[in-house]
Amino acid sequence: xxxxxxxxxxxxxxLLGAVLLPVLPRRMxxxxxxxxxxxxxxxxxxxxxxxxxxxxxxNYELVLCRVDxxxxxxxxxxxxxxxxxxxxxxxxxxTLQQVSALLYVGSSLGVVFAGDLFTLLxxxxxxxxxxxxxxxxxxxxxxxxxxxxYLIVHAFGGSALMAGILWHIGETGSIMFNHFDGGIxxxxxxxxxxxxxxxxxxxxxxxxxxxxxxxxxxxxxxxxTTKVAVYALARGFAGLELLIWAGAIMAVYGVVFAFxxxxxxxxxxxxxxxxxxxxxxxxxxxxxxxxxxAIAHAFAHILYKGLLFMGMGTVLYITGRNKLxxxxxxxxxxxxxxxxxxxxxxxISGVPLFSGFVSKSMVIYAAELEHLGVIVLLLNLAxxxxxxxxxxxxxxxxxxxxxxxxxxxxxxxxxxxxxxxxAVICIAIGVYPAxxxxxxxxxVHYQPYxxxxxxxxxxLLIFTGLAFxxxxxxxxxxxxxxxxxxxxxxxxxxxxxxxxxVALCRFLDAVEDLSLRLVQLxxxxxxxxxxxxxxxxxxxxxxxFRTGKPAPEPSHFSPDRYRIPLGVMVLVVLLCLVALLVWxxxx
Amino acid sequence: MKRILVITIAALVIxxxxxxxxxxxxAHNGFPWSHxxxxxxxxGFLGCLALIAVAKLLGHYWLQRDEDHYDNDDDDE
Numbered sequence: 001x002x003x004x005x006x007x008x009x010x011x012x013x014x015l016l017g018a019v020l021l022p023v024l025p026r027r028m029x030x031x032x033x034x035x036x037x038x039x040x041x042x043x044x045x046x047x048x049x050x051x052x053x054x055x056x057x058x059n060y061e062l063v064l065c066r067v068d069x070x071x072x073x074x075x076x077x078x079x080x081x082x083x084x085x086x087x088x089x090x091x092x093x094x095t096l097q098q099v100s101a102l103l104y105v106g107s108s109l110g111v112v113f114a115g116d117l118f119t120l121l122x123x124x125x126x127x128x129x130x131x132x133x134x135x136x137x138x139x140x141x142x143x144x145x146x147x148x149x150y151l152i153v154h155a156f157g158g159s160a161l162m163a164g165i166l167w168h169i170g171e172t173g174s175i176m177f178n179h180f181d182g183g184i185x186x187x188x189x190x191x192x193x194x195x196x197x198x199x200x201x202x203x204x205x206x207x208x209x210x211x212x213x214x215x216x217x218x219x220x221x222x223x224x225t226t227k228v229a230v231y232a233l234a235r236g237f238a239g240l241e242l243l244i245w246a247g248a249i250m251a252v253y254g255v256v257f258a259f260x261x262x263x264x265x266x267x268x269x270x271x272x273x274x275x276x277x278x279x280x281x282x283x284x285x286x287x288x289x290x291x292x293x294a295i296a297h298a299f300a301h302i303l304y305k306g307l308l309f310m311g312m313g314t315v316l317y318i319t320g321r322n323k324l325x326x327x328x329x330x331x332x333x334x335x336x337x338x339x340x341x342x343x344x345x346x347x348i349s350g351v352p353l354f355s356g357f358v359s360k361s362m363v364i365y366a367a368e369l370e371h372l373g374v375i376v377l378l379l380n381l382a383x384x385x386x387x388x389x390x391x392x393x394x395x396x397x398x399x400x401x402x403x404x405x406x407x408x409x410x411x412x413x414x415x416x417x418x419x420x421x422x423a424v425i426c427i428a429i430g431v432y433p434a435x436x437x438x439x440x441x442x443x444v445h446y447q448p449y450x451x452x453x454x455x456x457x458x459x460l461l462i463f464t465g466l467a468f469x470x471x472x473x474x475x476x477x478x479x480x481x482x483x484x485x486x487x488x489x490x491x492x493x494x495x496x497x498x499x500x501x502v503a504l505c506r507f508l509d510a511v512e513d514l515s516l517r518l519v520q521l522x523x524x525x526x527x528x529x530x531x532x533x534x535x536x537x538x539x540x541x542x543x544x545f546r547t548g549k550p551a552p553e554p555s556h557f558s559p560d561r562y563r564i565p566l567g568v569m570v571l572v573v574l575l576c577l578v579a580l581l582v583w584x585x586x587x
Numbered sequence: 588m589k590r591i592l593v594i595t596i597a598a599l600v601i602x603x604x605x606x607x608x609x610x611x612x613x614a615h616n617g618f619p620w621s622h623x624x625x626x627x628x629x630x631g632f633l634g635c636l637a638l639i640a641v642a643k644l645l646g647h648y649w650l651q652r653d654e655d656h657y658d659n660d661d662d663d664e
Contacts, residue, residue, distance in 0.1 A: 259642040260651060373618050380627070384634040452610040456627045459602050463631030466595045470588075471639060480651040490657055 005043065007051035009065040009113055010075060011123065013040045014082070014106025018099045030090045030414075033098050037083035040109070044075050052115055060175050063115025069441035070295070074112040074231045076439060077299045078105060080425070081223045081306055088310050088418025089216035100133035101220050108224040112231050116175040117165045120232075124161060128154040131225055134217030135209055146212040149486065153205040157195040164188030180236045190237055196229035197280060198273050199246050200253050204486030206273060207257070211265040211322070215313040218265060222309045223302045226272055230279045230298050239286025244367075247281025248378040250274065255385025259393070260482045264312040264322045267394055268305070271348065274382050275301045281379065282363040285370055288442035293362030296436055300355035300429055304347035307422040308390065311341030314415050315398060318408035324394070324477040329403025336416065338399045343423040345395060347430065349387035350457060355429035357457065358436065358448040365446065365453075380456075384464045391461075392468045397477055595632070602628045 017036035024032050049072065053065040082105035092098060107130055110123030132154070135147040167185035169175055180186035191202075198206040210221050237243060254274025261267040275297070282294030314337050315330065316322045331338060347354040350361065360383065367375045429436045433448055468475075525532045603625035620626040 255638065256642045256645065257650075259638065260646040368618075371617070376618065377630075380630065381634050381638070384631055385638045388635055388638065455602070455605060455610050459625070459627035460631040460634075462598055462602075463595070463628045464635040466591065466598065467632045467635035467639075470591050470595075471636070475639070478646075478651065479654055480646075481654050481656055482646065483650045483652060483656075 003053055005046045006048040007053040007065050007067060008043060008047075009053060009110065010040045010043050010047070010079070011106045011110035011113065013043060014102045014109065018102040018106065021099055021102060022095055026093070026095070029095060029098055030086070030092060033086040033089075033102065034083060036102060037079050037086060037105070040079045041076075041083070044072065044079060047072065047075075054115075057118070060116070060118070062119055063176070064119055065113045066115030067113065069439070070231070070235060071112045073295050073299060073439045073441060074227065075109055077227075077302045078108050078112070078224065081105075081220075081302050084303075084306060084418050084422050084425075085216065085219050085223070086418075087421060088219055088313075088415055090414030090418070091412035092216060094137060094214075097134060097137045097214055097217055100130045100137065101217070104130035104134065104220055104224060108228050111228050114177060117168065117177050118175055120177050121158075121162055121165055124228075125158050127225065127228065128158060131221055134221055135213045137217055138212060138214045140212070143212040146209045149489065150205055150209040152489070153195070157192040160188050160195070161192035164190075164192065177235065179238065186236075190233075190240075193229050193232045193236065194246070197226055197233060197276055198229075199250055199276075199280060200273070201485040201488075203250070203253070203273050204484050204488065207261070207266050207269040207484060208486045210269040210272070211263045215317045219306050219309045219313060222268070222272055222305045226276045227279075227298045227302055230276060230283065230294065233280060233283045234291055234294060238283050238291055240284055243280050243284025244372065244375060245281075245284070247277045247279070247284055248375045248382075249277070250280060251277030251382035252378055252385070253277070255382050255389060257482060257484060258389045259385065260480075262323050262325055262477055262479055262481070264315065264324060264327070264394060264398065265309065267324075267389055268308050268312060271308075271386060271390055272305060274386060275305065275348065277382065278360055278363045278379060281375060282366060285363075285366050285372070287366055287370065288444050289369060289446065290363060290366035292437075292440040292442050292444055292446070293359065293364075293366050295440055296359040296362050297356075299436055299439070300347065300359040300426070303422055303429075304344045304355055304426050307344035307419060307426060308341065308348065310415065310419045310422065311337055311344060312394075312398075314411060314419070317415070318411055319406050321406070323479065324397040325479045327398045327404065327406070328401040329399070330406065330408065331399040332403075333406065333408045334399070334411070337411070337419070338395060340416075340419040340423050342391075342395060343426055345391045347426045349391040349461060350383055351387075351391075351461060352449070352454055352457060353427065353430045355426040355436070357430055358433035359429075361448050361453055361457070362446055380460060384460055387461055387464045388468055392465065393475070396472070599625055599628050 013036050017033070021029055021032060047067045049068050051065070051067045052063050055062045055064055082101075085101060085105075089097070089101070103126060107123040107126035111120055111127065114120040114123060128151075132147055132151055135143055135150060137143075164185050164187070165175075167188065168180070171183065171185055180189060195202040195205075206226070210218050213221050233243065251274045254270045254272070254277060258267045258270035258274065261270055279294040279297050279301070282290040282297065284290075312322065315327065315334070318334065319327065319330070321327055343354065347356040350356040360379075364376055364379050367379065437446065606624035606626075620630075
């Protein structure tokens with residue numbers, strides 16, 4: 001099929017941007033960055049559901065672009081978030097971050113519009129590398145180390161994906177990316193999708209690396225990798241029962257760990273896990289309502305989570321601090337950031353009139369329709385924890401609590417503008433949910449603003465607030481870190497390093513040393529066997545009798561030195577003859 | 588402290604009444620708690636306290652470590 005505006009892969013616009021940006025004049029780059037999401041947005045408006053762009057490759061037909069409502073929904077929010085991130089990072093003079101952000105958005109779009117597994121894999125890997133650069137771009141030792149761990153985990157995930165894809169192609173002969181039917185190949189693919197979605201126990205990489213990214217980089221990080229995984233799960237594994245439970249447990253897991261976090265952005269990172277839990281659960285339920293809910297929630301989540309990361313990123317930018325134990329009292333110096341942050345906080349908590357309310361409730365409603373009582377309760381419990389940590393605790397310890405007398409830097413206009421635009425969209429979706437619902441893949445009717453639903457939500461939130469108020473004096477943040485599943489490759493890695501690197505090196509050293517000694521001995525023995533023996537024995541006797549004389553130096557072989565003189569031989573012969581003579585005379 | 592309790596109880600009463608008069612009959616599912624007025628008030632309140640308690644217990648007895656917990660590992664680099 002020929003390439004037209006109706007089937008042009010949106011990823012290519014960003015890839016082009018990543019190539020063009022570094023050759024533009026430096027001061028134009030931040031502005032030029034915004035052109036590519038805008039162009040991609042207008043392209044998305046022109047894409048026609050059902051259109052595909054194919055390209056022959058070896059014996060297969062690659063589908064570089066497959067347009068349907070599922071990919072379009074993710075496409076829109078990715079492009080919008082790319083634009084908002086660009087506005088937020090307008091002050092940046094760091095081409096490395098700008099280029100990798102473009103690559104990251106582009107490759108994410110590449111995955112959601114990929115119709116076949118090869119294309120998916122290629123963009124999947126670009127995504128991992130581009131996101132890694134956004135971590136390393138912070139240029140701190142902590143970021144460097146966290147980046148390496150991130151790389152190892154995602155290399156593992158990518159390998160699992162590739163193995164699964166090859167196996168799948170071997171079994172079915174098809175490279176198309178559609179619903180998977182189970183089997184080992186599907187399990188491997190599921191493993192890599194679950195790893196990117198940070199489903200426990202494969203979640204350790206996320207709270208480990210996202211707080212280490214740059215201020216702007218983490219805004220991008222929070223939006224793409226996990227939601228691309230949600231897309232992939234929705235496409236490949238909708239209706240898989242395992243995911244219902246994995247998602248619900250994940251939602252609670254995230255809030256429990258978030259409560260222990262001291263780093264503001266780590267707290268938010270744990271809430272990504274929690275929120276993605278709703279989506280994974282929705283995908284697992286698999287009904288039209290549930291999948292719609294998962295996608296609606298992904299859409300809303302990308303925006304409010306981006307806003308929250310922008311808020312905490314701004315705090316980090318102006319104070320240089322991100323730990324709750326070192327923050328407090330910012331309400332006088334950065335009140336506007338608090339207001340914008342609270343829009344995000346209300347959205348993620350599902351406060352009515354904010355975006356989370358109209359999306360989260362859809363997943364819970366879908367679970368209610370399927371009579372999954374425990375799931376409903378677990379997801380509601382996660383809502384409580386979300387409001388507790390992000391709606392109450394994080395703002396309390398950052399903007400109120402103890403005034404640390406911080407002298408914040410001036411906030412660039414772009415940061416404000418990025419946050420304000422994102423906040424406007426969060427409220428718009430909450431007030432007018434049809435904006436979001438019209439993008440969803442399935443046509444189902446859902447009304448979030450019902451009396452019973454409003455009542456449930458208000459009760460949950462108000463009583464969470466009251467309980468928090470009750471214990472607030474006893475709550476104090478602690479300057480600690482929390483063990484998570486990244487322990488598995490961080491702590492035993494020390495042991496593995498000792499065993500496989502330090503101990504092995506020492507063993508090899510010892511073997512080398514021993515071999516060299518043997519060679520030396522052999523050389524000396526071969527060069528002068530009798531001398532060597534004499535010297536060794538002499539030396540041993542010398543040691544044995546402790547004569548105090550230094551050990552003799554090994555000598556070079558000289559044939560004359562050990563040759564018996566001719567006179568001695570004659571004497572021996574004569575003596576022998578005399579002996580024979582005597583023998584003959586006597587006997 | 589007393590003020591909080593008064594407000595909490597007042598809120599509970601209001602929500603129970605609202606649940607009874609506003610929402611009753613609209614419950615869209617057959618869960619055991621669907622017809623229990625004020626259930627989500629209790630769930631929110633106790634759920635919040637339980638989450639804090641579980642998190643703090645897990646943290647103190649198992650998961651929380653010093654900030655330099657992993658740093659010693661990098662000495663071997």
